[in-house]
Amino acid sequence: MELKVKELLKEHKEVAEKIFPVLEKGDFYLAGGTALYYYLKHRYSVDLDFFTQKDIDFREFYQNFSP
Structure with missing residues (x-):
């Protein structure tokens, strides 16, 4: 996912940095x-x-976000 994270809101940036690597695998x-x-x-x-x-x-996505 090739978003320019700097253009997102601060809260969006924090979430994006954590989930984008996982979402890229599924072409989200x-x-x-x-x-x-x-x-x-x-x-x-x-x-x-x-x-x-x-x-x-x-299931793979859930595993990436589970503690």
Whole structure:
């Protein structure tokens, strides 16, 4: 995922640095309100929405985020 993290909000940056390496494996892309904010500076948004067209086994993703 090749987002310029410096253009995201501080809170988004903190989350992005942790999850982007995992999301890249599944070809996820940023969507929703934060995508509009990132690309168009359209409106403020606090959630991060990611989508993929791949058939994903989410067990691997859960393991990456489990303590």
